[in-house]
Amino acid sequence: MTRYVALGSSMAAGPGIQPRVAGSPRPAGRSARNYAHLVAAALGLDLVDVTYSGATTAHVLTDTQRGAAPQVDALDGSESLVTVTIGGNDVGYVPMLFAAGLPRPVRRIPLLGSKIRSLVNPAERYVALEEVGAALVEVGRTLRQRAPRATVLFVDYLTLLPPAGPASPLSDHDATLGRHLALELERLTAQAAATTGCGLVRAGAASRDHHGWSPDPWTTRFGWPVPRRPAPLHPNAAGMRAVADLVVAAASG
Incomplete structure (x- = not known):
């Protein structure tokens, strides 16, 4: 297989990392050099890449x-390898x-401001965290059922923010909330992998010293999107290569 x-x-899709997958939907932001493509090339696998920017666990499981x-x-049940990076949205x-x-x-602009205030409200983020754990478990169970002969790997998120200290232009309060979300996502992803018998690729832990503000970043900082450049607050090409190496090691072990 x-x-x-x-x-x-x-x-997982890698928006802005050139080149884009030929024929793929532009909104998907699917790079031909995302970790899946690099893994497939390294292991000689036939890749089906359905990663899609903005996807939630519901888009993985049930929603168009x-x-x-x-x-x-x-x-289709014939897979030898399945990877999934999900939960952040x-x-x-x-x-x-x-x-x-x-x-x-x-934040004071009508409508837009209310959306922004909701996103940066810790109480609302904590409620979302409470709900995503069960959704990640359902992802793992479903993948194991649908691909019973495959190695199924959860791949968690690369580290975006410095472990401590400033992350301009974010305030200390907002950076702290961002770090909490990242660490809880790591914990819940690991828990889902263990509960469902899936493997786990700890990209977050491996990239602690390669956040967007580091001398050797694997992710990008806050900014405005620039065509044909890696999206802000997302993996760069070096980050995708690093994650691919981790996935290859996990799939080969």
Whole structure:
């Protein structure tokens, strides 16, 4: 068996890392050099990449996204490898960081301001965290059922923020919330992997010294999107290579 199906959100898709997968939906932000493509090349696997920027656990399991079928529909039971990076959009992790990086007067703009205030509200983020754990477990169970002969790997999120200290333009309060979301997502992903008999690739732990503010970043900092450049607060090419190496090691072990 050589079939490899890659599932997940933008952290797996790699928006802005050139080149884009030919023929893929532009909103998916699917890079031909995301970790799935690098893993497939390294292991000689036939890749089916259905990663899609903005995806939630519901898009993996049951919901369509911009006309794309639920991602699990790509599984046919013949897979040797399945990877999934998901959960951040359920809790508003990167959206929260984007909102926090905007000038504070923006929070007073009608409608937009209320959305931003909601994203940076710790109480609302904590409620979302309480809900995502069960969703991640359901992802693991479903992948094990739909791909019973495959190695199924949860791949958690690369570290975006410095472990401590400033992360301009974020305030200390907002950076602290962002770090909490990241660490809880790691914990819940690990818990889901253990509960469902899936493997775990600890990209977050491996990238502690490679956050976006470090001398050797694997992710990008806050900023405005620039065409043909890695998306802000997302993996860069070096980060995708690093995650690919971790996945290859896990799949080969």
